[in-house]
Amino acid sequence: MNPNKKDRCHETSIHWFRKGMRLHDNPAFKLSYELKTCCGEYYKLRPIYILDPYFRKYIRAGMNRWRFLQQSLVDLDLTLRKLGTRLYVIRGLPEDVFPDLFKKWNVKLLTFELDTEPYARKRDEQIETLARQHGVKVDQKVSHTMYNTELVVRANRGSVPMTYQKFLSVINSMPDPRQPIPAPDKLPSECLFDDDLNNCEYDVPTLNELLTLKGFDPVDLKPCLYPGGEKEALKRLEEYMEKKSWVCKFEKPDTSPNSLKPSTTVLSPYMKFGCLSASHFYYRLKEVIGNSPHTKPPVSLIGQLYWREFYYTVGAATPNFDKMVGNPICCQVPWDDNPVALEAWTNGKTGYPFIDAIMRQLRDEGWIHHLARHSVACFLTRGDLWISWEKGLAVFEELLLDADWSMNAGNWMWLSASAFFHQFFRVYSPVVFGKKTDKSGDYIRKYIPELAKYPDQYIYEPWLAPKSIQERAGCVVGIHYPKRVVIHEDVYKININKMSLAYKTTKADKCGSSTKSKNAPSSSNEKNVKKAKHK
DNA sequence: AGGCCGGTTGGGAGC
DNA sequence: CGCTCCCAACCGGCC
Numbered sequence: 001m002n003p004n005k006k007d008r009c010h011e012t013s014i015h016w017f018r019k020g021m022r023l024h025d026n027p028a029f030k031l032s033y034e035l036k037t038c039c040g041e042y043y044k045l046r047p048i049y050i051l052d053p054y055f056r057k058y059i060r061a062g063m064n065r066w067r068f069l070q071q072s073l074v075d076l077d078l079t080l081r082k083l084g085t086r087l088y089v090i091r092g093l094p095e096d097v098f099p100d101l102f103k104k105w106n107v108k109l110l111t112f113e114l115d116t117e118p119y120a121r122k123r124d125e126q127i128e129t130l131a132r133q134h135g136v137k138v139d140q141k142v143s144h145t146m147y148n149t150e151l152v153v154r155a156n157r158g159s160v161p162m163t164y165q166k167f168l169s170v171i172n173s174m175p176d177p178r179q180p181i182p183a184p185d186k187l188p189s190e191c192l193f194d195d196d197l198n199n200c201e202y203d204v205p206t207l208n209e210l211l212t213l214k215g216f217d218p219v220d221l222k223p224c225l226y227p228g229g230e231k232e233a234l235k236r237l238e239e240y241m242e243k244k245s246w247v248c249k250f251e252k253p254d255t256s257p258n259s260l261k262p263s264t265t266v267l268s269p270y271m272k273f274g275c276l277s278a279s280h281f282y283y284r285l286k287e288v289i290g291n292s293p294h295t296k297p298p299v300s301l302i303g304q305l306y307w308r309e310f311y312y313t314v315g316a317a318t319p320n321f322d323k324m325v326g327n328p329i330c331c332q333v334p335w336d337d338n339p340v341a342l343e344a345w346t347n348g349k350t351g352y353p354f355i356d357a358i359m360r361q362l363r364d365e366g367w368i369h370h371l372a373r374h375s376v377a378c379f380l381t382r383g384d385l386w387i388s389w390e391k392g393l394a395v396f397e398e399l400l401l402d403a404d405w406s407m408n409a410g411n412w413m414w415l416s417a418s419a420f421f422h423q424f425f426r427v428y429s430p431v432v433f434g435k436k437t438d439k440s441g442d443y444i445r446k447y448i449p450e451l452a453k454y455p456d457q458y459i460y461e462p463w464l465a466p467k468s469i470q471e472r473a474g475c476v477v478g479i480h481y482p483k484r485v486v487i488h489e490d491v492y493k494i495n496i497n498k499m500s501l502a503y504k505t506t507k508a509d510k511c512g513s514s515t516k517s518k519n520a521p522s523s524s525n526e527k528n529v530k531k532a533k534h535k
Numbered sequence: 536a537g538g539c540c541g542g543t544t545g546g547g548a549g550c
Numbered sequence: 551c552g553c554t555c556c557c558a559a560c561c562g563g564c565c
Contacts, residue, residue, distance in 0.1 A: 163562060164543075253544030298543040307543080371544060378545095422560035426545045433545075500559055 013043035013109035013191075014101065016050070017087070018120070019144055020113035021072045022230040023079055025180035025277035028141035032111040033184070033191045035139070042190035043109055046088055047080055048101075049073060051205070053091040055215045060398045063216045064366035068228035068401050072273050073204040075229030083184065084192040088202040095126055102134040113274070114140040116149055116316035117405045146177035146278045147309055149316040160317045162329065162420070164298055167310045180280040222364045226269055226401060233270035237281065240265050241288050248294040250301045257371035258354070258434050258443035265301075266367055268402035271308065278305055308407060315406030322409040324390060324418065331418040332509065333502040335381070335388035342387050344485045345380050346395050348448075351477075351484030354434040354460055355379050357447035364447070366401035374415055378428040381416035382499050384486045389416040417499060424499040427492045431460045450480050 015032035023029065033045050052059070061069075077087035090097050101107060110131050115124060124140070131138045142148045152167070153160055155174050161167040196202060211218045226232075241247065255263040270276040285302050297303030320326040324333070344350045348359035358372045368376075373396070379385065380392045389412040396412075397403045410420065417424035434443070441459030445452045451462060453473040458465035463477045463484055470476045477483060 163541095165541080166563070251543085255544090257544095300543095303543075374544075417560075420561090421542080422562090423542080423545090425557070425559055428545065432547095496559070503560065 010106050011037050011041075011043055011108045012105040013045055013111065014105070014107055015045070015047045016110060016112040017047060017076065018049075018112060018115065019272070020274035021076055022233070022275050022277060023076075023083075023183040024230070024234070025143060025280045026113070026183075027143050027181055028111040028113045028139065030181060030184070031139050031141065032109065033187050035109060037108065042188050044105075044193050044195075045085055045187065045191040046101075046105060046107075047076075047085060048088045048090050049076070050090045050092065050094050050097060052093055053213060055213060060394060061214075061403075062363075062366070062398045063211055063214075063218075063221060064399070065401055065403065066210055066214055066216070067207060067221065067224060068226070068269055068273065068366070070205065070207050070210050071224075071228035071232075072230070072275055075231050075275075077204050079183075079230065083187045084189075085187065086197055086202070087204065088196065089204050090202065094123055095130065098127055098130050099134065102131070102136055107134070107136050109137050109139065111139045111141070113144055114142045115144065116312060118321075142178075143277065143279070144274055145309055145312050146282055146305065147171060147174065147313070149309075149313040152309075152313045153317055160314055161310070162314070164307065164310055167313065168297060168306065171306070171309070177279050177282055180277055180283060225365050226266055226367060228269070228273065228275065230270075230275045233267070233275035236265070236267060236270065237276060237284065240267075241284055244288055244292070247285065247288050247301060248292050251295050251299040252304060252370065253299060255369065255371070256437035257369040257375065258357070258438040259369075260442060260446060262367070262369065264369060268404070269367065272402045272404045278308065281305060308404075311406040311410035315410060322390075322393065322405065324388065327419075329419045330413055331502055332506045333382075333388075333416070333418065333499070336386045338385060338387055341385045341485045342380075342391055344482065345376070345385060345387070345392075349482045350379070350385075350430075350486070351463060351482045352379070352430040352488075353441070353444045353448055353451055353462060355430050357444045360447040362396075362399050366399060368400075373411065375428050375430065375433055377412060377415035379430050381412075382424055382495055383427045384430065384488055384491055384495070386491075386495055386498070389413060389418060392416075422503075424503075425496050427496070430488055435460060448481070450475050 013032045013035065015029045020026055020028070029047070032047070033042070036042055073087065073089065080087050090101065110127075112124070115121065128138050151174065152170055156166075156170045161170050205213070208218050211221075252264070257263075267276055267281070271278060271281075282302065282305055285305075294300065295303075297306050314329070315321045318327065318329055324330050341350075345355070345359065348356035348363065350356055350359075355376055358368055358376050361372070362368045362376075377389070377392055380387050381389050393408055393412045396408055400408070413419035414421040434441075438444075440456045441454070444459050445454070451459060451473075454462060454465070454475065455469060455473065458469060462470065462475065462481060465473075465477075467476070475481055
């Protein structure tokens with residue numbers, strides 16, 4: 001046999017899973033098994049996931065999210081094995097492992113889903129360069145979002161839509177979202193081969209292995225309410241798609257932040273990891289709604305998908321989107337440094353039962369309702385504690401299963417009235433707001449067992465209960481349950497004034513810096529800000 | 536240029 | 551309970 005022919009047979013394609021942990025609607029994966037070599041043959045396929053084997057503090061993920069990832073990997077591996085291949089989990093950093101893989105496997109094609117987050121872009125550029133050096137063709141596809149965020153900006157004549165309504169009008173002028181691609185029921189047999197199918201070097205780590213690796217003690221795990229993986233994602237989706245009238249009537253602001261069972265779909269973790277495709281979700285909703293009367297964006301379910309697209313679009317086009325300084329759309333606010341209050345907020349010990357219950361649910365379960373996020377975010381920032389939204393973002397980044405870079409930063413700016421939302425005089429009361437949907441405080445009782453016996457009329461404000469009632473309930477403020485870190489009635493009006501001032505100085509600085517920069521040479525940071533002036 | 540409109544989800548008073 | 555209006559205060563988009 002011709003040795004050249006033999007070499008060609010072993011030309012390999014790698015599909016690199018990062019997000020997009022699914023086989024349905026995965027156009028980049030499809031390329032990896034459909035494209036052919038220059039000799040017209042199929043590549044041998046190696047689907048990989050790269051796992052950093054070291055404990056790195058800068059990857060801010062709590063154990064719930066590591067578990068979700070591990071479950072998603074197991075599911076992906078299982079699905080791939082049914083198709084005759086497997087998931088090759090590679091231990092290392094992408095920039096370290098790729099050169100070895102390229103050589104070892106005679107790789108000629110690398111496919112992955114396009115990622116718009118800055119750290120991922122930097123990583124992917126680096127890998128593209130490496131690939132070029134090794135003669136590997138790279139193919140990226142947009143599939144994490146329904147729209148290509150760059151095309152949205154282009155459709156708006158190069159400027160970033162800064163309001164949701166504007167965003168809607170822009171996408172209305174664009175073609176419909178891409179139709180989802182069904183998952184393959186089989187792969188071309190020429191793509192498949194036996195190499196390493198049983199090599200445990202590439203196995204998905206067990207949960208214990210992974211958690212220990214990341215510096216956690218597996219015994220601290222709480223019960224799993226939202227198991228990861230594509231299969232779970234599709235199952236969960238279909239559960240909700242069966243409820244046609246619920247889908248048609250869905251209005252986000254009318255759902256409850258403090259019901260004992262989630263009042264919304266909890267599909268966000270699956271969207272974050274790409275276990276569920278946004279396009280697939282979108283077209284399923286269209287199908288279910290059909291010609292029936294239904295709610296509309298921004299409050300409808302489809303409206304929620306558009307919010308995601310909106311934040312991805314702005315996030316991809318705005319420098320320093322996840323920071324205040326150097327972020328051209330962000331109000332510059334002199335937030336306090338208050339480690340004690342931050343610690344109390346982070347651990348659900350502010351003394352405000354509604355706030356604390358939410359923060360405890362977040363830590364235990366990895367998911368809280370959108371309006372619950374509003375409540376605690378407003379409380380941390382402009383409402384009460386006057387602590388930077390970046391601190392809150394970091395806590396959410398660690399604890400949320402669905403921690404999603406664009407939406408996390410976008411919503412934190414929204415809630416702190418730093419961008420997108422500006423009616424800063426609308427403040428959530430940490431006492432009153434929750435009562436609207438849970439008068440008797442059952443939600444608080446569930447997440448703060450110390451308060452379980454508290455009478456209804458005091459459950460939202462235990463520090464006001466007379467000592468006798470506190471004692472009867474077996475919970476004395478300051479002993480079993482902390483005193484409040486701040487007095488809402490005292491601070492929120494003061495904070496509104498401070499916010500007003502921050503707006504004025506931000507505006508003044510913006511005008512000032514554009515005239516100043518004529519005289520003084522601007523720093524590189526300022527240059528970036530100016531370049532992305534968003535118009 | 537400047538004014539008007541509307542903004543996914545506030546709270547409270549008054550009817 | 552549901553509705554309207556007010557609250558000093560905002561902004562982006564549009565005309």
